[in-house]
Amino acid sequence: MITIQQLHTYMELVDMRMAPVIPCTLNPEHMPPVAFEKDGQPALWCLECDTKLFIGERKATLIKKIIG
Numbered sequence: 530m531i532t533i534q535q536l537h538t539y540m541e542l543v544d545m546r547m548a549p550v551i552p553c554t555l556n557p558e559h560m561p562p563v564a565f566e567k568d569g570q571p572a573l574w575c576l577e578c579d580t581k582l583f584i585g586e587r588k589a590t591l592i593k594k595i596i597g
């Protein structure tokens with residue numbers, strides 16, 4: 530599990546091209562999803578198709594490894 534702060538840190542690294550984009554699960558060619566929090570759960574939201582992606586354990590582990 531990660532916090533919204535950790536997800537925001539990761540997204541800043543993505544903006545600086547220091548971490549890979551987590552793409553929209555519906556269409557990887559969509560704009561990179563934005564971070565938001567729903568019911569205390571960090572998630573990503575694709576503004577183009579309104580798809581919401583919760584951060585699973587595998588992605589959380591990867592994100593925490595990258596942000597150190």
Ligand SMILES: [Zn+2]
Nearest residue numbers: 553559575578
């Ligand atoms: Zn999308």
